[in-house]
């Protein structure tokens with residue numbers, strides 16, 4: 001399968017030129033399998049519809065000739081009734097066909113979205129690091145939508161269009177050969193116009209989509225970072241860029257509109273031309289009594305009905321193309337390798353949990369940006385520091401409290417990622433309760449380790465929701481207990497609706513310290529045997545700091561824990577401190593012991609000037 005390199009960020013969301021890929025088509029067809037019967041019924045309705053609609057011009061002609069010209073009132077009524085009946089039937093069939101196919105499209109869309117979400121949920125951190133959020137959202141919405149549209153309006157109805165063309169051609173030839181040939185004479189012009197203009201329209205729409213994607217990406221980024229943009233008065237350049245992309249999109253859209261308008265009016269004009277010629281020539285022959293007037297009426301109607309399905313088929317070709325391109329990209333996401341996987345035969349963690357951690361000669365390097373499986377390392381590797389973690393070994397005994405310090409970028413958070421198995425180590429092993437984390441089911445591992453990440457994430461929902469995080473065993477009382485323990489209860493109570501106060505996306509209405517305390521309450525409520533705190537408390541007032549300090553004491557009491565801190569005072573009471581420097585463990589020991597050693601910890605301590 002031709003997979004596009006989705007990682008080149010400068011030309012994202014290119015709309016594929018490839019038209020047909022048997023592999024993709026086969027895979028798409030698989031989504032139809034569960035709905036085989038429905039597809040069959042819809043196809044049947046479509047065929048019947050084409051027949052019903054194909055028959056009525058003929059009956060119309062008969063009504064004119066035999067009924068009106070032949071002055072047969074009864075027959076006229078019968079034929080009129082038949083046409084009415086056929087149209088009613090067509091109404092029912094069209095309704096059924098539309099309904100069934102939309103149902104099909106919607107259900108396939110739901111299935112695809114669910115499949116994508118499952119895949120995304122199973123992906124490792126490194127995947128999201130390579131894929132911009134905006135692009136993934138596009139996969140789950142636009143691309144899936146394009147595929148669904150193929151199923152709901154594209155696939156089955158083409159059969160109906162083809163049949164409609166065949167019926168019209170058949171009747172035309174049978175009714176009058178010369179008029180038929182005259183009708184067909186216009187066909188090449190229409191087909192040519194369709195071919196040329198539709199090609200241009202496709203290209204234009206591709207440009208529109210591409211520019212829309214660029215516009216969206218910039219929009220998402222700007223709105224997400226609006227605070228920074230405004231604070232830096234970066235508004236002008238950003239808005240200039242926005243205006244530029246907005247303009248680009250306008251031009252692309254107008255280009256598409258231009259071709260589309262040209263096409264629609266050409267087909268109308270050509271159809272009108274054909275009808276005019278048919279009327280003129282056919283009318284002459286009617287006057288010369290060579291042709292019955294009803295035949296002329298039928299021919300003109302068929303001619304008009306002939307050109308419509310041709311246009312529809314061209315439209316469906318476009319639909320087909322964008323669905324193929326969408327499918328290619330969706331399958332690209334579905335096929336992306338999952339780097340961190342559960343082992344085939346996972347081992348069970350010992351019960352009750354001991355809370356033991358061991359880093360055994362662990363080295364780790366972040367995967368290079370770009371697709372790892374292709375191995376296209378571009379340019380020379382910046383040789384400075386390849387490994388984020390290099391040969392780190394330490395043990396945390398059950399119930400022990402460990403502190404980790406080090407300059408920014410030293411690799412502290414990376415250690416946590418490895419412990420929670422967000423990434424797999426490059427060398428060495430990380431063990432929890434004596435078992436290599438790669439041999440454990442990820443869920444079990446993560447249930448055992450509670451991590452409070454540096455960048456606290458608050459979800460939209462109530463305060464209570466944010467503490468419970470969907471864990472059924474944490475009831476209101478338990479959540480409140482946890483909040484009390486970390487000192488978050490007073491301000492939560494002071495919120496307009498207390499624990500039921502809805503929080504906006506990312507907890508935008510809370511202060512940094514409050515978010516931190518809330519995340520502590522979340523961790524405590526889940527009561528994990530191992531607790532990891534990645535400090536984000538560098539910027540709070542002394543009072544909140546004291547509150548956090550107490551909270552950390554509470555959280556870590558009697559629990560194996562790792563506390564990462566910039567603020568050295570936080571670590572005053574831990575059992576042991578590890579000093580990390582450029583990915584290496586350079587010092588280890590108690591607070592006083594490390595200070596006496598006058599090494600790196602001592603320097604850090606002096607730099608902070610407090611603690």
Ligand SMILES: Nc1ncnc2c1ncn2[C@@H]1O[C@H](COP(=O)(O)OP(=O)(O)OP(=O)(O)O)[C@@H](O)[C@H]1O
Pocket residue numbers: 129366367388406407408409410411412413414415454
């Ligand atoms: N996702 C990533 N991809 C590639 N490199 C990364 C990634 N995350 C971190 N790094 C690099 O790995 C090194 C260690 O980063 P890490 O986040 O562990 O530092 P830290 O000690 O937690 O710093 P801080 O105190 O600022 O939080 C840094 O050099 C950083 O640039």
Ligand SMILES: [Mg+2]
Pocket residue numbers: 412413414454534
């Ligand atoms: Mg960090």
